[in-house]
Amino acid sequence: MLAPKAFLDAVSGHASRLLNGETQIPRNEFEAQFKALLQSGFSKLDLVSREEFDSQMIVLARTRARLEALEAKMAEMEARLAPPAE
Numbered sequence: 001m002l003a004p005k006a007f008l009d010a011v012s013g014h015a016s017r018l019l020n021g022e023t024q025i026p027r028n029e030f031e032a033q034f035k036a037l038l039q040s041g042f043s044k045l046d047l048v049s050r051e052e053f054d055s056q057m058i059v060l061a062r063t064r065a066r067l068e069a070l071e072a073k074m075a076e077m078e079a080r081l082a083p084p085a086e
Helices: 004-019 027-043 050-081
Strands: none
Touching: 004 027
């Protein structure tokens, strides 16, 4: 995993080289190169897409709900099996 500061330093260095080039590059070429640069940097970080994050949150919520239901059922069964208090 690349540290955030190292990532920003790398992006800054590459952007500086793109902007300070001796030849002017067209805007669309600059955007394409900068996008590739960012994607390369992001691939070195432990990131997930928003869609993946949202889907995992849904799975987690369902799992928690099922766990709570099982815990309630278990508590009910334990209460039935417990000897009456005298």
